[in-house]
Amino acid sequence: MTLWAGRLTETDAKVRLFCDSFPFDRRLYAADIQGSIAYARALERAGVLSRKERVAIQRGLERILVEFKLGQFVVAPGDEDIHTAVERRLTELVGEEVAGKLHTGRSRNDQVATDLRLWLLSELPGIEAGLVGLEQALVGKAEGHLGLLMPGYTHLRQAQPLLFSHWLLSHFWRLERDRARLGDLKGRAAVLPLGAGAIGGNPWLSDREDLARELGFERAAENSLDAVSDRDFVAELLFFAALCGVHLSQLAEDLILFSSPEFGFLKLDERFLTGSSLMPQKANPDPLELVRGRAGRLIGELCGFLSTLKGLPSGYNRDLQEDKEPLFLAVGTLKGALPLLSGLVEALEPEPRRMREALEEGALATELADYLVGKGVPFRAAHRAAAGAVKRALELGVGLSALPLEEYRRIHPAFGEDLYGWLDFERAVGRRASPGGTAPQRVRQQIELAKKTLKEVEDGNLS
Numbered sequence: 001m002t003l004w005a006g007r008l009t010e011t012d013a014k015v016r017l018f019c020d021s022f023p024f025d026r027r028l029y030a031a032d033i034q035g036s037i038a039y040a041r042a043l044e045r046a047g048v049l050s051r052k053e054r055v056a057i058q059r060g061l062e063r064i065l066v067e068f069k070l071g072q073f074v075v076a077p078g079d080e081d082i083h084t085a086v087e088r089r090l091t092e093l094v095g096e097e098v099a100g101k102l103h104t105g106r107s108r109n110d111q112v113a114t115d116l117r118l119w120l121l122s123e124l125p126g127i128e129a130g131l132v133g134l135e136q137a138l139v140g141k142a143e144g145h146l147g148l149l150m151p152g153y154t155h156l157r158q159a160q161p162l163l164f165s166h167w168l169l170s171h172f173w174r175l176e177r178d179r180a181r182l183g184d185l186k187g188r189a190a191v192l193p194l195g196a197g198a199i200g201g202n203p204w205l206s207d208r209e210d211l212a213r214e215l216g217f218e219r220a221a222e223n224s225l226d227a228v229s230d231r232d233f234v235a236e237l238l239f240f241a242a243l244c245g246v247h248l249s250q251l252a253e254d255l256i257l258f259s260s261p262e263f264g265f266l267k268l269d270e271r272f273l274t275g276s277s278l279m280p281q282k283a284n285p286d287p288l289e290l291v292r293g294r295a296g297r298l299i300g301e302l303c304g305f306l307s308t309l310k311g312l313p314s315g316y317n318r319d320l321q322e323d324k325e326p327l328f329l330a331v332g333t334l335k336g337a338l339p340l341l342s343g344l345v346e347a348l349e350p351e352p353r354r355m356r357e358a359l360e361e362g363a364l365a366t367e368l369a370d371y372l373v374g375k376g377v378p379f380r381a382a383h384r385a386a387a388g389a390v391k392r393a394l395e396l397g398v399g400l401s402a403l404p405l406e407e408y409r410r411i412h413p414a415f416g417e418d419l420y421g422w423l424d425f426e427r428a429v430g431r432r433a434s435p436g437g438t439a440p441q442r443v444r445q446q447i448e449l450a451k452k453t454l455k456e457v458e459d460g461n462l463s
C-alpha cells in the first residue's frame, strides 16, 4: 500500500517497478532526514506540532538514520522512493498519530528538490578538494622542474620549444577556471525550495528564512512554482562536470601520448598502469584512458538532462525524477578521477634526455624570421626567407645550424654569421618573455600567481 493510495486502486506492479526511484534515490537518506528534522522544527514553531510530538519525530528520524548507516534499513513493499520509505518507517516507530503530522503542508515536490540540493551541497567540498589537490600537484611538479625544456606542439607537429612547467601550468589554469565555476554555481544551489509545497506555497509557515539557515541554505526560493521545478542547479553541475571532464580528458590524453615509448617524455608510476592478460611486456595507461572515456559520458549526461527539461510544462512533473542518476554519476566520476590524477601527476617523472633529443631544429624557424626582423626585414619577407632556409636544409639533409652561411645569404642577404647564435632552444624559450609567455622568469611568476591563488582558496577568500 502506498502512502498516496487514497482515491486510487492499487497501481499495477509493472507500473510501480517502472516508476520507483528508491533503488537510486535511497542515497539521499541523510539529506531527507536532515530536511525532515528541520521541517518538524518549523512545524513546531508554527504551532502544528507540540514540542513532545516534534521530539518523538526527531528521535524516530535519528534512529532511521542509524538504520541506513548501518545497512539495517529494511525496505517494504510500497517504498517507492526515499521519502515514502522514511515516512513509512517513522510511522512504524512512533505511530501514525504523530508521524502522520510531519507531512503537513509539505509535498514530495518541495521535499525532493530540497533533498537533492542538500545532497549536492554536501558533495561540493569534496569535489573542490579534489580539484585543488590536482591543481596543487600540477603546480608542485611545475615548480620542481623549472627550466626543463620540451617540444611544444600545434596540430601535433613541433611548433616551438616550451618549458615543461609551462605545459603543466596550462592544465592548471583550466582547472582553476573549473574551480571558480564550481564556487559560482554553489550560490544558486544554496536556495531552499522547502515551503513551496506542491506548487503554491505552504499555509503553515510564515517564515522560511529560519528553515533556510538551519539547513545551511543562503536563502529561500522566491517563487513556489519555480522552486518545485527548478533544476538549474543540476544542469549547472552537469555542465561543470562535462567541461571539467573535458579538461581532465585532455590532460589524460597528453599524459598518455607523452608517456608512450615513442615520445618517452614522461614516466608514469607503475601504480597507475595495468597489465595485459596476453602480452607480458605491457604496462598500459588504462586509468587515464578511463578518465578520457568517462568524459564522454559526462557530456552525454548533460545533453540528456537538458533534453529531459526542455519540453516540461510549469510545475512539478515526474520527468524531474530523472535528475538524480546523472547527478550521482557526474559527482561520482569526478570524485574518483580527481584524486587518481593528483596521485598520478605527483608521481610523474619527466625524462629530460628524451625531451632534449626530441627537439627539432625546425622548431627554431621562427627564431630565424625574428632574427631578420631585427635586421629591419618586414616579418612577411622574413617568414619567407626562414621557410626557404628550412626547405634548403631539408634538401641537403642537414639541420638549420649545419646549413652553411653562403646558403643563408643566397636566400636573404641580411643573414650574417651571428644568425647561428639564434639557433638555440634555451634562447628561443628565453625570448618569449611577454607576460604569460614561456620564458623562465615569466613561468616563475605564473607559479607564484598559481600558488597565491591556491593559498587564497585555502584561506577561504576565493569562492
Ligand code: ARG
Residues within 6 Å of the ligand: 021, 025, 081, 108, 109, 112, 316, 318, 320, 321, 322
Ligand atoms: N520520487 C520523486 C522524484 O524523485 C518525488 C516524488 C514526487 N512525486 C510526485 N508524484 N509528485 O522526483
